[in-house]
């Protein structure tokens with residue numbers, strides 16, 4: 133039961149992927165190997181995670197043909213700007229041991245840096261060069277998404293942003309839906325904190341004989357988000373993948389919609405203001 137979504141550029145992405153934020157390079161080969169064995173074909177890394185080489189080793193060691201895998205990486209803040217991004221992409225490809233990535237993303241908007249439009253122009257070039265099959269962004273506001281389009285005529289295919297039931301990003305998601313931009317959830321499990329013991333979710337989990345994490349992942353899938361839960365625990369890598377079998381009903385979705393805490397629900401930095409190296 134595998135769900136694919138279509139990008140504006142015609143390419144497709146598996147809705148459920150495996151994220152490797154905070155996974156050490158030395159561990160990445162093993163856990164990504166386990167994720168591939170569990171059934172994941174979509175792996176999400178980034179230059180700043182420091183584990184592109186480990187991800188690349190797992191890809192090389194797997195028996196899955198390259199074209200069946202979907203690999204995402206991201207340009208880091210200090211590499212923003214046209215020339216630096218072009219070089220950063222080559223360096224990422226080299227560490228990954230790949231000729232192309234399936235998706236290359238701008239990691240943060242970094243509004244004060246003022247280089248995101250030039251960075252986006254580099255991504256457009258990288259797609260033309262065949263080094264990135266598809267291009268998108270992370271942590272962009274709807275204003276900045278619109279600006280990329282007015283400046284270049286090319287919309288990102290996806291925006292990867294903090295999203296979970298306490299912070300569902302409804303306003304941003306409706307803008308994206310209007311323009312065919314997919315929404316991708318990072319920290320989909322709310323970093324594995326309070327969310328995973330929320331009484332509303334615990335009840336829904338009991339009803340479906342599922343874990344709370346599976347209910348949360350099933351919610352992301354049901355509302356149309358691409359979702360990349362991270363786990364380095366063998367049993368959870370499998371458990372999270374099996375969320376594909378959990379089908380929430382209208383009543384469940386309505387109950388989860390009540391958990392929205394607005395801006396209070398945000399765990400991490402606000403992309404509209406976040407500026408860091």
Ligand code: A2P
Pocket residue numbers: 318319320321322323324325328343345346360361362363364365368371372
């Ligand atoms: P671990 O890697 O030790 O399994 P997020 O993706 O929202 O940042 O959440 C990741 C956190 O959630 C990690 O600490 C991870 O722990 C934990 N986690 C991942 N999957 C599950 C699960 N199925 N049940 C409970 N915690 C999980």
